Amino acid sequence: MKKKITIHDLARILKKDSSTISRAFANSPRVTKKTRDLIQAKAKELGYFRNTLASNLRSQKTRTIGVVVPHISRFFLSTVIAGIEEVAFENDYRVIIAQSMDQMEKEHRLIDTLLSSQVDGIIISIAMETNEFEHLERIADQKTPVVFFDRKCEAIPANNVLIDDKARAFDATEHLILNGRKRIAHFSGLENVSIYQDRLEGYREALRKHGLTEDPALIFKSPLKSEDGRDLASQLLQLKQRPDAIFSANDIAAISCMQVLQESGVDVPKDIAIVGFSNEPLGAYTTPPLTSVNQNPLKMGRLAIQTLLHQLENPEAKTETKFIDSSLVIRKSS
């Protein structure tokens, strides 16, 4: 490899000043088309590439966005990331991915790392465990623009990209009711996460609207992992009065619960109908396929990054909450 070419090399060779070269690449109107063409031709010939490191130092920008998600390998999240990545690259931004594993402490460390590597902005879906917000406030302190998606942070005024969780939970529950279900259990997540509160609220509203009384014994809070779904199945099986339907706030818990129920001879959907949330692809392949809520993750990712880029270009723009369209996908489990 020959030594790297700099604008000074070009300047020397072309008998111009390095500032002219710099301007040529910045498409400044203050350099003639002729000189620009000359410079660019020579640059190409010599294999010149702008030194991003130097450029970054000068501008105090990295053109890099940090993305913090609970788990990268969950379909919903990796698809959101795909959307972010697509639009970011189109706009000549790089994306750094970090996973919090749903742990607050890890999330805290990741954010510190991202801030200290001077990302221009952060897109985040907060960890299930997060119940203190010091690390999130720090982002705002540093005036680094943030966009929350899916799981917003109530405590912090920022841009949010969400679906209407309450409305979809309402739809899901009403769908079960309209199919004649009377005792509908709800698997909720940890209560510090806003989406689970919203989904619970939607569930409650549907019950109210249709004159069903809420039974606190049918509302279960857990982290909604596979093992929680299996656990909850066992609990349901031991109830004197079993529910005739389940509305789960995610698919993972719904599916693992369904498996345990089926192993115990429960017929899904005849005995117990089940509805999940997120529309993970594997739900389409279970027997029976799982009714769930499609959150349009690709759209969500694209809108999140677009919102962030807009904020970067208009630092004074006021923050807002945007909603992605979403819908109940009805399959055989309900």
Added chain:
Amino acid sequence: MKKKITIHDLARILKKDSSTISRAFANSPRVTKKTRDLIQAKAKELGYFRNTLASNLRSQKTRTIGVVVPHISRFFLSTVIAGIEEVAFENDYRVIIAQSMDQMEKEHRLIDTLLSSQVDGIIISIAMETNEFEHLERIADQKTPVVFFDRKCEAIPANNVLIDDKARAFDATEHLILNGRKRIAHFSGLENVSIYQDRLEGYREALRKHGLTEDPALIFKSPLKSEDGRDLASQLLQLKQRPDAIFSANDIAAISCMQVLQESGVDVPKDIAIVGFSNEPLGAYTTPPLTSVNQNPLKMGRLAIQTLLHQLENPEAKTETKFIDSSLVIRKSS
């Protein structure tokens, strides 16, 4: 936000020179523990953070790794990425993710972008379509260390992290044979990708070992997407002599094919047994669950980044090919 503190501010306040401050943070032995403690205390008090941008310019390093994958939201790949990300963060490296969508031209552009943002190294699984290697050679030209995983590039000597595709394909095929199957179809990928050649080779070896003659009419090459699987199912259904088993080089094609076969009244595994490759989680939830090959993606990701970091620290180390353990996971589809 108060203005950013620099080492010069600290120097002024502590009546030291900026170089001493710099050394204190670099843990240089050339500064007394006392001064170091003093400096660090003050730094903490004032909220000093090292300016990574300036540091990067000085060292001409970014502590950033570029990762190029065909699709980020496929379980196998997002899990590899999770492994990469985990080890990278532990070692204070950032990871930039980019997806080629299995297109050579996109891969080309992404690599140019990564190189021009001066990543310290690249980890890549090449696109299905890639059949020219100019863009990959460019990485080597720039002396940027590369690690290939899963899909290596034959044309370029580099570090590779792979599984033994041939051996696992052999196992899969032999497993079908030992279960009495005689006419085994093989769904292969595009032939420029080495793993598909290896899997085909393993399939052939198993047939040979067990005295079965290879029938070219039973070997199908395609990009192995969902639609290809459905297509291939239709083709199989039209054959005068149908196969009694399928060994597919990925799960996606295997599952979509299985669905179409079942809709046409074929009993899986009785009429046709099916084995896939990659052990995507949804395979565990199909009816019947899909036999497949577990490639240990998390391990693969971790080993890939470890190999790269090792290469970064030992630029003269010679390249090598490492194998991750892998195994056939037998389920009801075979």
Added chain:
DNA sequence: TTGTAGGCGTTATCAT
């Protein structure tokens, strides 16, 4: 339209 000069914050090198 182009050139000059200085600085972004850190760090390597040489000097004290």
Added chain:
DNA sequence: ATGATAACGCCTACAA
């Protein structure tokens, strides 16, 4: 053990 100086490569106010 610490200080002074220059350099990394680019960018921009200001001057011509």
